[in-house]
Amino acid sequence: MTNNLTRRDWLIGGSALAGTMLVSKMAAAQTVPAANLNPTPENPIRAGFNENVYGHSLKAKKVMVKAAETAHLYDFFGQRVLNKVISEMENLPGDHIAIENGSTPFLEKAAFACAIKQGKVLTSNPTYSSTPGTAKQLGLEVIAVPVDEDMGIDLEAMRAAMTDEVKLVYLCNPNNPIPSIIEKNALREFCIEMSKRALVLIDEAYYEYVDNPDFASMKDLVTDYPNIIICRTASKIHGFAGVRIGFAFAHPDTLRLITGPFNLSLSNVAVAGAIESYQDIEYQNFIKQKNRESMDILENMFEELGVRYVKSNSNFAFFDAGRPSTEVAEALKERGILSGRPFPPFTNWVRMSTVKPEEMQYVVDVYKQLFA
Amino acid sequence: MTTNLTRRQWLAGTTTAAASSLLLSGVKASAQTFMAPNVNPTAENPIRAHLNENTYGQSLKARKAIADAADDAHKYAFEDIFKLIGLMAKLQDIPKEYVGIGAGSTEFLEKAAVFNALDGGDLLLPTPTYGDIGRFSRALGSNLIEVPVGDDMAINLEAMRRAMTKNVKLIYLCNPNNPIPTIIEKNALKEFCNEFSPQATILIDEAYFEYVDNPNYESMIGLVKENKNIIVTRTASKIHAFAGTRIGVCFAHPDIIKRMFSLFANTLNLSAMRGAYASYQDFEYQNFLKQKNKECQKIIYKMLDDMGLEYKESNANFLFFNAGRPSSEVAETMKKHHILTGREFKPFTNWVRLSLSKPEEMQLFADIYKREFG
Known part of the structure; x- marks a missing residue:
């Protein structure tokens, strides 16, 4: 069940041709799944x-169909291309970028790395449960600091709760399930300060959706502060929830804690799709x-x-x-x-x-x- | 580049239509399509005999399921995981609580290494063997005890028994082994597992399980139900041709499964799971591949016998033979002919690992190899 949309519809943001306000010379037809207006269980x-x-960008879909033809082969080349695309987009050295099946493997392995150091995890509550949940499963103590009265992540209270036993600080920014952000300057200061004592993981899964002058990605910190990890995922704006591509940005020594020596676990189709999707800014x-x-x-x-x-x-x-x-x-x-x-x-x-x-x-x- | 084959041709085990009609009458002859043999390899399109892949590609049924899944791939795949777990449990006759699914078996090997590091344990393993778990354990700072294979080049359980210490919390056995396609005799292996599982987790990596045709071989999946400390891993990367698609299956006690897959296994690709669901039920395709693999083995055995070269009978989709010269030299020479062969495996630096691709391609390899080195 699909619906045809022209590029013009995209740009004006309506699905009805009647409302066209902009004229696009390159009006390329795009297809997206139709709205489900008769939902059932x-x-x-x-x-x-x-x-x-x-769903996915059409450009991504197209290359994914093609990539399926080589899905029986190990492919290390595609990963290098994707690394380069992200490296250029994010202005980060390629050796500071790792790719996985979504960000989950990184979030889990950060908990593993903390467990190996027999540390505690400091995080906010509520927040995305992958890292703290994995830590609990491994028997680690999780210090979960309640959000403040505005329901934002409370950096002051987290700072007060910090101890030398904490080896991993996890922040989801924007947070989830509360879609708040942390003010960028306060966050930067917090990350730098905490990274002297523990690994700091900032999960930026929803980064692409933010339209707020008080928000900034902390990705530029990873070149100067080896204990800071940024995670991103293609599961959200790229529609890759069931395809699985995620990224970690960090110093190469830190990446070694949360990735294998080489990543055999990636799907060729997912990698090929992500290469296109991340470059499809229009979508x-x-x-x-x-x-x-x-x-x-x-x-x-x-x-x-x-x-x-x-x-x-x-x-x-x-x-x-x-x-x-x-x-x-x-x-x-x-x-x-x-x-x-x-x-x-x-x-x-x-x-x-x-x-x-x-x-x-x-x-x-x-x-x-x-x-x- | 694909070629059309009828079901009869599969069953008759040949790609030429002329030879196919005599042996079996294909009542339900359904046309099948897969990758054509590459008999004119080029630098850009070489014969891939280096990574133990299945170069026939995926079962048509799997390919269809994967293509059909495209419209759902933006969704988290929660239900598909349970569906695939249910199928694996049924196929292996084991309760579903004993089954885990991963993005290939890599994930299980890595996690086993992590849990061993958490327990502060050493890793006991043969050498040479598949390198993933050893590399990852080293990266985590674990101590490795590597036991050389025996004079027969098979995994030496006796020597491993002697090398066992109380610090060892994880034992890794790849069966069939890789790069040497030997198996461990089933009764000796069972005894070994029962003896050491009280003190260490034993991970049996059965990546090449589907190719084995040897009465002395047995999967250790039967032990998983009785024994809390045994993990058996399988992969769809080999006979199912999912190397770049990524599905692996792990069988272990529910306590281990829970530990490995902590909260929710949402690292899995939806179309890969739907593809695997179809592929694992397509026995016809698996049988076809096993037959093609045997044909490949015969071609290379003949070449090796003709040339008087030493080799190990293969229980997998690759061969290991003594070239009498550095394998790197063989690889370089064959690469000039656009045939990729396995990398060097120390200490067997004169031995070549050759992945069995397609009979026609193996014949080309044999012809060129004889010309170059005969």
Whole structure:
């Protein structure tokens, strides 16, 4: 089930030709999956996992089909090309970049590296659970510092909680499930200070969606501070959740702690697709614009209903439903809409991923019917 | 570059239509397509006999499943993992709690090395063998105890037994081994596993399992159900041709599986899982490849016998033979003819690892090799 969109539609951000305001000489037809306006439990609107429901860039899709023809062979060359693309885009030396099957392997291995040093993990709560969850599984103590009253990551409280036993500091920026960011200057200072005592991992999974002057990637720190690791993923704006490509930026000695001696684990198809997708800026802009449209639809509803929410820097919203999020999830699920799981201690708050604007409007209509 | 083959041709084991009709009547003869032999190799398109790949490519059924998955690949693949785990459990007759899926077996080897490093243990392993777990353990600072293969070039369990210490918390055995395609005799291996698993985790890497046709061989998967400390790993990189697609399977006690796959295994490629789901059920294709592999073996054995060169009978999709000259010299010479052969494996620097690609390509290798070195 697909829908044809012209490049013009992308640029104006509407799917109806009627609204064309810009004239593009290069109007290339693009195809994206159609909005799901008749969701069922079997074919739900997926607003639960912070995915990119538009799928891959067409350019990526095309090369992935071609790459499937060599998917029976080991391919080390593609990884080098992808490394070079990212190295040039991020202005980082190639030996400071590692590639994996999404960022999960890095997040897990950072916990392993901490465990080998028998250290503790310092992080915020709530946050993305891969690193702290793996650490707990390994029997490590995790110091999880609650977010502040504004629901932002509380660097001051984390600083106060820091001890010499902490060997890994994990920050997700923008955070998840709360789509807040950490102010860039405060974060920079914190990273430099903590990196003298521990590994500092900044998970920038949602980096591409941020449109906030107070945000900055910490990637430029990795060339000067060997204890700082930045993680990125293609799972979000690139639509690679089920394809699996992620990056770590760090000093080569630090990368050795979180990657194997050579990476045999990558899919040729995924690597080829990522090479195209990261260079398809037009597609990324399209997704950002669609995300903004959907977020506006959600935030308008929050304002209208007088619901408390955190301004989003990401592809998901976090709002206070005034009732258990499980109750919301169940009611929506019956109507074919998946929303986020509970995130203690914010059990009355719902994490809602943006979907296509048409789907978002549908979600809002259903939500209002149910709970307004 | 592909060629059309009918089901009959598969079963008859030949690519020429003329020879195919006599042996079996293919009632359900379905056309199949796969990579044509490369009998005019060039520098850009060499014969790949160096990485133990399956150069026939993937089963058509797998390729279709992979192509069909493209529209779902932007989604996290939670359900597909359970589906594939369920299939593996069924095929191996083991409860699904004993099954883990990874992006190739590399992931399991690395994680086993990590857990060993966490436990502060040494790694006991034969040499030469597949290098992944050893390299990763070294990078983590673990101590390695490497036991040379015996005079018969097989993994020497007796010597490994003698080399065992109480500091060893992980034992790695690749069976069939690589780069030497020997197997470990099944009863001796079982005894070894039962003897040492109380004190160390034993990881049996069965990457080449599907190619073995030897009554002395047995997978140790049966031990996994009874024994808490045995890990058996398999990969789709070989007979399933998933080297660049990445699916591996691991069988172990649920406690080990939980430790390895901590929270959620969302490192997996959705189309790879759908492809594997189809490929592992396509027995016809696997049988075809086993047959082609045997044909390749025969061609190279004949060459080696004709030339009087020493070799080990192969239990895998590669051969290991004594060229009587540095393998690097063989590799260089063959590379000029656009045939890639295995890298050097110390201390067997005069031995060549040759991956068995396709019979036609192996014949070309044999012809050129005889010309160059005969």
